[in-house]
Amino acid sequence: MGRWIVGYFLHLRNSMFKFIRSGLIYSLKVILLGMIFLGTSTTGWTSYAALPSGNAITDGKALLRYALPIENQPVRKLQASLEDISNQLRANKRWGAISRDLSQASRILDRPSQILTSIPPERQPQAEFWIGELKSGIGELQEVVKTRQKAPVLEGRAKLLNLVSLLEESMVKGFPFEVPAEFSNLPQLKGRATIAIKTNKGDLTVVVDGYSAPVTAGNFVDLVQRGFYNGLKFTRSEESYVLQTGDPEGKEVGFIDPVTGKYRAIPLEILAEGDKQPTYGITLEDAGRYLDMPVLPFSSFGALAMARPEGDPDGGSSQIFFFLFEPELTPAGRNLLDGRYAVFGYLVEGKEILDKLKAGDIIQSAQVIQGIENLVEPPA
Numbered sequence: 029m030g031r032w033i034v035g036y037f038l039h040l041r042n043s044m045f046k047f048i049r050s051g052l053i054y055s056l057k058v059i060l061l062g063m064i065f066l067g068t069s070t071t072g073w074t075s076y077a078a079l080p081s082g083n084a085i086t087d088g089k090a091l092l093r094y095a096l097p098i099e100n101q102p103v104r105k106l107q108a109s110l111e112d113i114s115n116q117l118r119a120n121k122r123w124g125a126i127s128r129d130l131s132q133a134s135r136i137l138d139r140p141s142q143i144l145t146s147i148p149p150e151r152q153p154q155a156e157f158w159i160g161e162l163k164s165g166i167g168e169l170q171e172v173v174k175t176r177q178k179a180p181v182l183e184g185r186a187k188l189l190n191l192v193s194l195l196e197e198s199m200v201k202g203f204p205f206e207v208p209a210e211f212s213n214l215p216q217l218k219g220r221a222t223i224a225i226k227t228n229k230g231d232l233t234v235v236v237d238g239y240s241a242p243v244t245a246g247n248f249v250d251l252v253q254r255g256f257y258n259g260l261k262f263t264r265s266e267e268s269y270v271l272q273t274g275d276p277e278g279k280e281v282g283f284i285d286p287v288t289g290k291y292r293a294i295p296l297e298i299l300a301e302g303d304k305q306p307t308y309g310i311t312l313e314d315a316g317r318y319l320d321m322p323v324l325p326f327s328s329f330g331a332l333a334m335a336r337p338e339g340d341p342d343g344g345s346s347q348i349f350f351f352l353f354e355p356e357l358t359p360a361g362r363n364l365l366d367g368r369y370a371v372f373g374y375l376v377e378g379k380e381i382l383d384k385l386k387a388g389d390i391i392q393s394a395q396v397i398q399g400i401e402n403l404v405e406p407p408a
Contacts, residue, residue: 084327084363086353087114088235088374089189092220095323096196097204097239100146102136106162107192109133113185117178126181130170133188137163146199155198158191165191200239205305207242211295213406215250216242221399222376223252226392230381234332236373238402240299240323241306244334244344244372247294249396249403251283251346257394265387267352272335273391274347282345294334296341297370299323309342312367322371326363329353330375330382333365350375350382 085091090111098104109129116122116129136142140159147155169184203218217238225232236245251257257274264272275281283292299306300320312320326333331351336344351365375382396403 084325085111086328087111088328088330089193089376091324091328092235092237092374092376093189093193093196095237095240096200098146098196098199100143100196100199102139102142103146103192103196103199106133106136106143107189107196109136110185110189110192113181117181121176121178123173123176126173127170130166130173134163134166134170137166143195147195148198148201151198155195158195162188162191162195203242204239207305208308211243211308214243214292214294215246215406216404217246217249217399217402218242218404219399219402221245221249221402222397223249223373223394224397225257225378225394227381227385228390228392229384231378232375232381233377234330234373235376236332237324241297241370241372244294244297244370246403247292247345248334248348248372249400250405252394252396253400253403255394256283256346257391260391262385262387262389262391264349265385269352270349271352271382271385272347272349274335274345276346282347292345293342294344296334296336296344297372298367300367311341317367320367322366324371324373326351326365326369326371327353328374329379331371332373332375333369333371336369344370352382 085094093107109132112129113126116125119125137159140156143159144152144155165184165188169181169188172180172184200219207216217236219238221236221238223234223236225234236248238245256276260273260276262271262273263275264270276283280291284290285292295308296311297306297308298312299322300312300317301323302320307315312318312322324331329352331353333349333351334344335347335349336342351371
């Protein structure tokens with residue numbers, strides 16, 4: 029990584045990780061975590077007055093659902109009820125709470141018109157079918173819950189949430205904002221795309237989100253289409269932290285556009301919660317937005333982000349990294365990298381493979397398997 033991506037953050041994280049792994053007493057760990065995450069250490073950290081409370085969402089698929097530009101509250105409540113089941117299973121298997129979640133989801137589906145009102149008329153017949161599938165699936169899952177078996181409940185929940193994803197995606201009407209004209213020379217992704225990545229240790233599947241990061245995601249999809257990543261090695265791995273790739277052979281550290289003969293630089297692009305469009309060229313911290321959270325946070329194992337030279341927000345190009353979520357180092361709702369580096373997608377399949385990959389492993393191929401129609405290339 030050298031000057032790329034984490035710099036000071038990597039040094040700080042490694043120091044802390046050694047402390048935690050060494051078996052120091054719990055109170056010392058808490059103090060250390062507090063010093064780092066609340067900014068009371070030296071070396072230029074900005075102090076956070078408070079950190080968001082609650083459980084950080086650690087499922088990439090859930091984060092992608094919440095990032096969709098839709099405003100239908102009933103479908104969001106439906107999603108939240110089903111997402112909550114996994115929380116209850118982790119919390120000593122609270123079967124009563126799970127039953128209540130399912131009952132609430134069922135009641136929402138008893139009023140399908142509240143969901144259908146946000147779906148264009150031509151998509152409503154398909155949406156009605158999905159709603160019917162959800163209703164019957166919830167009834168089946170309620171019976172499974174009575175057996176108090178964790179694995180079948182999680183499997184049923186996953187199937188229901190896949191249907192919720194389809195419903196929510198059908199609500200999106202066009203692209204939600206105009207990308208600044210100054211970036212019209214760069215590829216843009218006006219929607220989402222799914223990428224299949226084959227490595228020497230197995231397969232990964234990622235979904236990249238142009239609704240939140242159209243320039244960053246568009247650059248990546250364009251490079252995938254060009255075959256840029258085929259045969260590239262993972263160049264840096266840090267246990268429970270990052271896995272990086274995208275550095276081509278030779279002296280170049282990024283993509284050289286064959287048309288212009290120049291390094292293609294990608295601006296830092298972060299969509300914060302509550303904003304209508306991304307912020308470009310500046311970290312949220314430098315913008316004075318210390319507590320604002322990105323729509324696409326670093327809270328999930330396999331968050332996919334753009335690497336860049338230290339001190340140059342707009343210097344990214346082809347180098348990307350996967351964040352290897354370490355829960356002990358990630359407080360609820362906040363991560364050291366949030367707002368400083370641009371997440372543009374999440375791993376959705378292949379967690380066990382990503383966990384095995386190290387520096388020196390190879391991307392055999394990367395291919396867009398869905399959503400290529402959303403890629404908008406710059407005018408010739």
